[in-house]
Amino acid sequence: MIQYQIGITDAAAHLFEVEIQLAHASKGQRFSLPSWIPGSYMVRDFCKNLINVHAMQSGEPVALTQLDKQTWELDSDCEQLSIRYQVYAWDLSVRSAHLDQTHGFFNGTSTFLKVEGRESEPVSLAIKAPEGSLSHWRVATGLTPINGTERYQFGDYGAEDYDALIDHPVEMGDFTLASFEAGGVQHDLVLTGKQMADTDRICADLKKICQTEIDFFGGQAPYDYYLFLTMVVGDGFGGLEHRNSTALMCGRGDLPSKTETDVTDGYRTFLTLCTHEYFHNWNVKRIKPQRFIPYELSAESYTTQLWAYEGITSYYDDLLTFRSGCIDRDSYLDLLSQTFTRVLRGQGRFKQSLAKSSFNTWTTFYQQGENAQDAIVSYYTKGALFALMLDLTLRTETQGKANLDQLMTVLWEQFGSKGIGTLDNTHQQIVESLLGRDATELFAWLTKTDDLPLAELLEKVGVKLSMRSASSNSDKGGIGKGAKVELGALYKADDFGVRLASVRQGGAAHQAGMSAGDRLIAIDGLQVSANLDKQLSRYEPGSTLCCHWFRRDELMSGEITLEPAVITTAQLEIFDENLVKLWL
Known part of the structure; x- marks a missing residue:
């Protein structure tokens, strides 16, 4: 057994100390760290x-040569080898490691060297265990x-192999602990x-969600214990799935207190995040692309299938939160309206297909710049809409005899439960078997950059x-009333004026010469504030106004001609209660 050890060197300096001990290490033995998680x-x-x-044997140094940024090689044979190093942990996210006097957290991918071979x-x-005040x-x-x-x-914990070791994040600190049972687990x-937080309420809702998902995949959980590791901060959001746990980050205000009874927008966001990561226990942790069996973590691992693993999961995160009873039908349609809106507000949907979005995630989706909305489309959101299109197509063409749930069941029974990876055409083949017809034209939408034909399907x-x-x-979509004019930019409140977060190509701000990052301070001789929407509502489309903004430390000015507010915000409304039963 290869023995790993981790402890805290200095919490205030954010340093973990790691040691790896192994017997009979030969000359040329290599050790490497993953590049991604x-x-x-x-x-x-x-x-x-x-x-x-560095390496040690019997207290004496052993030569260790670094071959590249993440790989080291042993220069001689050793009977008892010890590899030692420190890890700087100051990334407060679900992806890496973080350590200070309040808590410690780490993923094995950012912490433990692999003994190659x-x-x-x-x-x-x-x-x-830490000492002293900790x-x-x-x-x-x-x-x-x-x-x-x-x-x-x-103390001591075990894993069947290295892949298992790095797929179990660790949290240490003075945390709140609550428990519930779902699926007998x-x-x-x-x-x-x-x-x-009202942990009793949260656990009651999570129990409903987990039971709904376990039943969705046949009633048997693929693990005998599960853990929601949740970092609560002032303002934050994130989640990452693991084989029997998930690492989450949420805002303090997202969690309900004992005095709150409503499902706030923040709590709804937290619940759907939990639903999303829990669905990944099947869809991507066990049902996964053949390209990911095994994972190659030293460099990018390309696949065009992320629309299925993140998009389908994103479709079900809201839907299964509704099915569990944690939110009502109107709330679900509001969330789906927001998904439509996020897709339709980006001009990048006309430039990048779902397949390309999946393939190029390494350089586009996870490294988004200020021009992202004009250059790319998300395989999460548009992938969710494609999943909706598949579901509605299956339901309407078969009069309710087939649906997307059955696709996922087949994937679990024939692929995930057997450790077989999916190919690029696997989902299409299963849909064809459910429809009883060729689905080439349907799946051609994965390589198109047109808007999905969903309005007609929803009417059905x-x-x-x-x-x-x-x-x-701040309007994300859903039932509401639109404005007359718009700036053509998204912005955030700043100490003085507003900071432009993104500028839509061809919009009013773009035509006036503004760019993302600019600090807009005045329009029509009046100081701009966080209530810019209200300020602009006084004007009619076509109004030309003088505006001033800072770019870096340089004052700039120009004229902005306000344009009619663009129609990019979606809302969904039920008009036939009998028809909607076919879906909801």
Whole structure:
């Protein structure tokens, strides 16, 4: 067994200490660190945070040669080898590692070197307890406790191989712990950070969601224990799936307190995030592209199938939250309207297909610049709309005898449960078997840059899709009333004026000469504030106004001609209660 050990060198300096011990290491043995973490498709070069990688035998240094940014090679044979290094952990996200006096968190992909050629061997991980003022901390992980260690104690944990070791994030600190059961399996909720959350309510809702998803895939959970590791911050959002856990980040205000009874927008966002990551237990952790079996974590791993693994999951995250009873039907349609709106507001949908979006995620989706809305389309949001198109097509053509649920069931039974990866045409072949016809034309939409023909399909299930202008800069979509004019830019409040976050090509701000990052300070001789929408509502389309803005530290000015607010905001309304039963 290869033995790993991790402890805290200096919490205030954000340093973990890692040691790897193994017997009979031969000359030429290599050690390497992943460049990316499964589920987050971007090369992050975690190796940049490793400090002083060195080798020891019986207390004496052993030569270790670095071959590239993330690989080291042993220069001689060793009977008992120890590899030691520090990890700088100051990335407060779900993807890497973070350590200070309040908590510690790490993913194995950013922490543990792989012993190349011995990845299939079982490993142990000793998580050392901190001392002094941190001695009251506990540890939470989906890894299996061994050697007498009890869950939530510091001590020894085991994994069947290296891939398992790096697929179980670890949280340590003074966290809140709550539990519930779903599908006969214990589920634990860990909340780290200051909060006043009603954990009983959260667990009751998560129980409904988890049970709904377990039943969706046949009633048997693919694990015997599950963990929601949740970092609570002032303002944050994120999630990353793992084989029996998920790492989450949410805003403090997203979690309900004991005095709140409504499902706020923030709490709805948290619940759908949990639904999304939990659905990944099947769709991407076990049902996955053949390209990901096994994962090649040293460099980019290209596939055109992310529309299916993130898009279909994004379709079901809102839908299954509704099916579980945690939100009502109107709330679900509001969320779906917002998905439509996010897609339709981006001109990039006319320039990049879903297949290309999936393939180029490494350089476009995960490294978005200020021009993203004009250059790319998200395989999450447009992928969710394509999943909706598949679902409605199946339901309407077969009079309700087939649906997207059945596609997922077949994928689980024939691929995921057997460890077989999907090919680029797998989903099409299954849909063809459900429809009883060729679906080449249907799946050709994956390579097109046209808007999906969803309005007609929605009408067949009693739902009207209509479009309007945005009522304000913060309007995400749903039932509402649009504004007369618009700036042609998204913005955020700044200390003085507003900061332009993005500028739509061809819009009023673009025509006036403004760019993303500019700080708009005055329009028509009046100071601009966070209430810019209200300020602009006084004017009619075609009004030409003098405006001033800073670019860096240089004052600029120009004339802006306000244009009629563009129609890019979606709203969904039910017009036939009988027809909608075919879908909802």
